[in-house]
Amino acid sequence: MSAAIETHDLSKRYRRVSALTGCTVTVPEGRVCALIGPNGAGKTTLLRLLAGLAQPSGGSVAVLGGPPRQDPAFLADIGFLAQEIPLYRRFTAADHIQIGAHMNPRWDASLVRTRLTELRIPLDQRVGTLSGGQRAQVALALTLAKRPRLLLLDEPVAALDPLARRNFLATLTAAVADAEGSLTVVLSSHLVTDLERVCDHAILLAGSQVQLSGDIDTMLAEHKVLVGPRKDTGPIERAHTVVQAVTTPRQSTLLIRLGGPVIDPAYQAEDVTFEELVLAYMGAGEASASRHLTTVGEGS
Amino acid sequence: MTWVVWRQYRMAGAIALALLAALAAVIIVDGVQIAARWHSVLVTCAGSSACLEQQPTLVNGVVSDLPYLCLIVPAVLGMLWGAPLVAHELEARTSDFAWTQSVTRTRWLTAEAGWLLLAAAVCGGAVAALTTWWSGPINAMTGGAFAPGQFDTQGIVPIGYAVFAMALGIAAGTVFRRTLPAIAVVLGGFIGMRLVISNFLRPHYLPAVTTYYHLTSSFTPPGQAWVFAQGAVSSTGTTVAAGWGDLYPALQPACQRLLPSVAGQGKSDSLSAVFSCMQAHGWRGFATYQPAYRYWPFQGIETGIYVLLAAALVAATFVIIRRRDA
Secondary structure, eight states: OOEEEEEEEEEETTEEEEEEEEOEEEEETTEEEEEEEOOSHHHHHHHHHHSSOOOOOOEEEEETTBBOOHHHHHHHHEEOOTOOOOOOSBBBBBHHHHHHHHHHHSSSSSHHHHEEEEEEETHHHHHSOHHHHHHHHHHHHHHHHHHSEEEEEEEEEEEEEOHHHHHHHHHHHHHHHHHTHHHHHHHSSSHHHHHHHHHHHEEEEEEEEEEEEEEEEHHHHHEEEEEEEEEHHHHHHHHSSEEEEEEOOSSEEEEEEEEEOOTTTTTTEEOHHHHHHHHHHHHEEEEEETOOOOEEOOOO | HHHHHHHHHHHHHHHHHHHHHHHHHHHHHHHHHHHHHHHHHHHHTTTTTTHHHHHOOSSSGGGGHHHHHGHHHHHIIIIIIHHHHHHHEEEETTTHTTTSSOOOHHHHHHHHHHHHHHHHHHHHHHHHHHHHHHHHHHHHOOOTTTTTTTTTSSSHHHHHHHHHHHHHHHHHHHSSSSHHHHHHHHHHHHHHHHHHHIIIIGGSSOEEEEEOOOSSOOOOOOSSHHHHHHHOOTTTEEEOOOOOOHHHHHHHHHHHHHHHHTTTTHHHHHHHHHHHHHHHHOEEEEEEOOOOOGGGHHHHHHHHHHHHHHHHHHHHHHHHHHOOOO
């Protein structure tokens, strides 16, 4: 399986502010990848670098086999939806469908019409007068109508109510299923539960650095929560990587990345949930921005 | 892409067309009346230039100022269409939509800027054509083809101005990424450039011609020439362009005595005596001017300057759009 996205030591600076540092990630083709991190972690920057809307300050980035570039064939393969849901507010959805038809070689106008009709979104009403959820649906349908091979979605559900969010993610899941493994999706959000439902791959960003990236199942298998008496954690730290340690006067709870089997019988090893894992790494990222990045095996 | 541009600007285009049609109606109605008045003046005066000078002006009313209104048409186009072209896409973030379709930014800009520059040229040309036709009788009567307000509103230069103002708006909007500062740049930049070029550059497009003549005869540059200076020059190179006060100290004593005692009240025979005296002492008459036949070369040169400036601005815009982050 080839990589849809491959970055190496990718960085982006805006004047003196570093938005992304030393980002090395791989996303295999056909995955739905969650891009998770607090506000300002560099999610938008990474997505814009992948879409070719921004130029890297350092490192390398390969998207669908080459660097993002101003080339009609490359642009045709990329579907990008920015957080602000950029549409021409005074144009109708029908206008946008026609614009798309004039600007894309393989344009599936009937796909947009069908999806919007199903969702009862009027095609002949100015986009600016639609609700936020409807607008997001229009924008997603237009992005899918390009028939892209890589879909980059920046916080698409952030402004939506729970019902609209469910509809949006259902549309997305259906599109991934229809594509039968030829569509790769990167979806940024800070709503972890939503993401876990639709994603099988994740990149955790904090403090403009990658904290963890890889297959979610592999991530979960490689981490454990150890609950045991409060005592010297030295032996644990030597055998494993402690991501987060919470101690009370009586017991310690350690979230570790396994370096081998846990042999200390004093600890009880529990499975970790995705949300626990994300929060632990976010906390770790906030605590030390200089933490070296960790990449979980790709499992492929 | 052409369809996309059409969809984006069809309303603006329709409004522009309606305004242009209204302007054309007013100018044509007024122009027909002016032409009729000019006809009757020609009949009345029958070739007498003294009679022509005594006729009242051909224009009257508010309509007479319309050609001057046309001076700001290019700036208005640059501010309303040029400045927002890139800036508003960035402000509304619709650039993220437009620039992630399967069309490169270069091609997008080629289509958008190309059609707008063409529209500017057409608008500038249409207004200029109307004004040129309307001004025909006025040009013939006043004879100042090079005069500011005539040279800049007629012929082909308004096309150059319109293309330049549009390019300036597009470039400024791309640099500042915001419409309002770009509009200010168009207004300031257009007026500034017009003032600098028409005042400091235009007189020197081609070296001026100087004609020397016998002081006792008279000389007028033929046709509607652009006269910079006319007067007398001595054998030592002293020039006197106008005014007896200037002339007196420059003259030889023999000629000074012939000057009328009170400035401006000389009889013509005493004046010709002065001129004869000056001629005898080596003075010659001179006139420095741009000949009338240079009207079209000057129009061409000025249009070329503005089109080149516009080309440079458009080229810079392409470089910025391609290289800078969206």
